[in-house]
Amino acid sequence: MSGPLARGIRMGEPPQERSRDFKASAIRLLRRLTPQRGMTIAVMLLGVGGIAIGVVGPRILGHATDLLFNGVIGRQLPAGSTKEQAIEAARARGDTTFADLLSGMDVVPGQGVDFAAVARTLMLALGLYLVAALMVWIQARLLNVVVQRTMVSLRADVEDKVHRLPLRYFDSRQRGEVLSRVTNDVDNLQQSLTMSITQLLTSVLTVVAVLVMMLTISPMLTLLTVVTVPLSLWVTRSIAKRSRKLFVAQWTNTGRLNAHIEETYSGFTVVKTFGHRARAEDQFRELNDDVYHASFGAQLLSGLVSPATIFIGNLSYVAVAVVGGLQVATGQITLGGIQAFIQYVRQFNQPLTQIAGMYNTMQSGIASAERVFDLLDAEEEPADPVEALPASADRRDGRVEFDGVWFSYRPGTPVVEDLSLVAEPGQTIAIVGPTGAGKTTLVNLLMRFYDVDSGRILLDGTDITTVSRGSLRSRIGMVLQDTWLFAGTIYDNIAYGRPDAAHDEVIEAATAAYVDRFVHTLPDGYDTRINDGGTNISAGEKQLITIARAILARPQVLVLDEATSSVDTRTEVLIQHAMRELRRDRTSFIIAHRLSTIRDADTILVMEAGRIVERGTHSELLARRGEYWTMVNR
The missing domain is CATH 3.40.50.300 (P-loop containing nucleotide triphosphate hydrolases)
Known part of the structure; x- marks a missing residue:
């Protein structure tokens, strides 16, 4: 039981972390999905289709609002007149605001609400939402299959790699540290992929689709919405840069803690015999504290990303509400149009907030991926020749x-x-x-x-x-x-x-x-x-x-x-x-x-x-x- 006794002081030292390449590790991780490229393409197509259909919904609901609003206003106008006559009459009596509002509406004087048209529009929206939900559900199921198959392949690669590693690799590392990479880091990587990749794909596609729909309604309001995105990205990047090292330290310290636990329990008799129980407990507390401080700092920093992006997104939401209200009043946009646009602003900010919120999961997963990749990249035993040792011709051979x-x-x-x-x-x-x-x-x-x-x-x-x-x-x-x-x-x-x-x-x-x-x-x-x-x-x-x-x-x-x-x-x-x-x-x-x-x-x-x-x-x-x-x- 020389491990925890002889290496106790060294194990208690703080980890010396090197700089990590988040982008390269993330790309390498995504490349492991390529063996499932057929299913991955199907996932992307389903995602594009489901989100494209889903983002049309607010526009259709906005049309339903326009039908209701046009019917309410049209009923108040004299029947038999035209829209242009109603606008001129409003201007003649000095009500220019109402005249500007009418100019942006598709109203028929004297005609009330067409409830049949409203019902058809709402049924169309409901049908599209159901189709979109079904496509997203199928996409999530297929993506889960892709992730699980990828992890099966990764575990198999790790297992094969362990058998190809030379003895010097295990002589120079604690057994519990290697086991932590093979078990804890792989499990954390699977959990991170399962949680983040679905959300990431859906969020990115949603942002693109919503942005297109917003441009079709009002380029000016779209500009107000997008102008806050660089600020959100800057805040996210600044926080992530500081939390990345803490996530790496978290899983490194977890490996050291597992190594100490494994060695202490495997040599428990020696620990008890030589009266080192108190010392082993002190080492455990020190290593446990290292894991706590690294994990607490990483989660605290990364947890700031979501509220920060929500606050910045709300700034654009307020700006759109104010400017959009003025445009409705001046007839530049319909009431249903601004209603749809405000829904799109929420849909636009929500995936950005989701991406920021899951950044801590991604950081943790990439930190584990780097540790697993370090194992997979370790120097292997020299290639084993195919030739076998010649058969012994004499029982007394063995020189x-x-x-x-x-x-x-x-x-x-x-x-x-x-x-x-x-x-x-x-x-x-x-x-x-x-x-x-x-x-x-x-x-x-x-x-x-x-x-x-x-x-x-x-x-x-x-x-x-x-x-x-x-x-x-x-x-x-x-x-x-x-x-x-x-x-x-x-x-x-x-x-x-x-x-x-x-x-x-x-x-x-x-x-x-x-x-x-x-x-x-x-x-x-x-x-x-x-x-x-x-x-x-x-x-x-x-x-x-x-x-x-x-x-x-x-x-x-x-x-x-x-x-x-x-x-x-x-x-x-x-x-x-x-x-x-x-x-x-x-x-x-x-x-x-x-x-x-x-x-x-x-x-x-x-x-x-x-x-x-x-x-x-x-x-x-x-x-x-x-x-x-x-x-x-x-």
């Missing part, structure tokens, strides 16, 4: 050669320097040395968890970088100090070494590793379920299960990295007997500190600072009274 190998985890800091060694088939090579000498690094290089910087590693004369990793690793069995167990039965964990093995072979491997001895003391025997990580069995029992798995795999090369460090001395003696049989006719590498484990090795290599400083048998190295002799006495 391993390190030829002038150099390797460093960080440039300029070599861990292995110009290392050369040869392990002949059937030999047992023991590797000893202080912590950090590069012992486990040799195992990582042999398994190609990392690739060498220079030099070669050969297996039976074949450079391991020229063959597929799968064919290479199928020849190698590993038993490490850190056990690899998954949630499942004991039988399944052993059979994982060779899934096609028969039941008797699994039991035979378990017996050879002395697993059979303690399994029968368990209630369900081999069907006993192990928790994730094997927390419900002892460390020694977990180690025995991993050894049984390696025995079942029948590897050509065997790697034992402190394989008996978690067992008692009596069990170790039994395991050594099993290991001796297991190592027969196999090339074996043993990394250990106990002399009892390495005493009978064919060759012992003493490493220090990435170099082999001594090599020989146990008795030869003791006779030299060098580094090995010092380690033994120490």
Whole structure:
């Protein structure tokens, strides 16, 4: 449980955020919709059709208002006269305002309200609104399908990417942080897309359609409406610029918080044992506060966008009402026309306000998208060659050669320097040395968890970088100090070494590793379920299960990295007997500190600072009274 203890101080530091490119990330996100281009086009056409039909409604309702108003005024005028005569009569008696009003109306003196025409107009408006609503509903359903399919594809890409990432990616990052990108950020991205893309598309189309309709009524009033748009955009941009970094910090801090929680719970026993509960709680509070402050600031700033744009939109609404009223009075526009125009002003400002209001959702979604894209853009493992390792012609094959190998985890800091060694088939090579000498690094290089910087590693004369990793690793069995167990039965964990093995072979491997001895003391025997990580069995029992798995795999090369460090001395003696049989006719590498484990090795290599400083048998190295002799006495 070194994570929360060793990295606690570093985790509590404030995040160092870099500048983010909102536009580029948004475009990249939209490009992921292109595989659904057919359905996307259908969504756009339905949106255009539905909104186009919907925005005609106020114009039709305005016509109905004109029919009613014309009927009311026409009934007051003398029947048999014309509109022009009524206007001249009004001017003659000095009522120029009424005359100007009549000039802009389509009135017939003496004729009242045509209720049949009004009813037809209202039914037409109702029918158009129903058709528009149906088209928008279908559009929303199709768009939801597009978004969900896109997210399925994105999750699949993330999953595939995780399997292509090199081990160094996970070594340099906290597990909880990676999990947060794969789960929290992807879920937030889906929610943001579902909420915003429908609204964004509808709002943009509505603004364009309404703008066209307003221009057909009054260009002057349209200019009054549009003149406030740049001010709204400037306010939105100013607020968004300040909130963007906070949204990035929000999800970065969420990842750090999840990393702390995951590490604390996975190592809860260690935290409790060493009395670090209070410290873990303090770290949680600090990280939780970081998430709170970033989230609060981001939501507070982005929440100002909507009321600001509403206020600016109301300014244009007031200006249109005043100027439009004067134009009606002077006959420049009908009463129904100004009624329709005021409705269009509301329809014009509403989508702008909606776009501004959902900007915080978009910002949050893009911040998560950037973190997911960072994962997808991470450097992958070098391409795996198609060729497989040649089939072993002899059961005793397994010659391993390190030829002038150099390797460093960080440039300029070599861990292995110009290392050369040869392990002949059937030999047992023991590797000893202080912590950090590069012992486990040799195992990582042999398994190609990392690739060498220079030099070669050969297996039976074949450079391991020229063959597929799968064919290479199928020849190698590993038993490490850190056990690899998954949630499942004991039988399944052993059979994982060779899934096609028969039941008797699994039991035979378990017996050879002395697993059979303690399994029968368990209630369900081999069907006993192990928790994730094997927390419900002892460390020694977990180690025995991993050894049984390696025995079942029948590897050509065997790697034992402190394989008996978690067992008692009596069990170790039994395991050594099993290991001796297991190592027969196999090339074996043993990394250990106990002399009892390495005493009978064919060759012992003493490493220090990435170099082999001594090599020989146990008795030869003791006779030299060098580094090995010092380690033994120490």
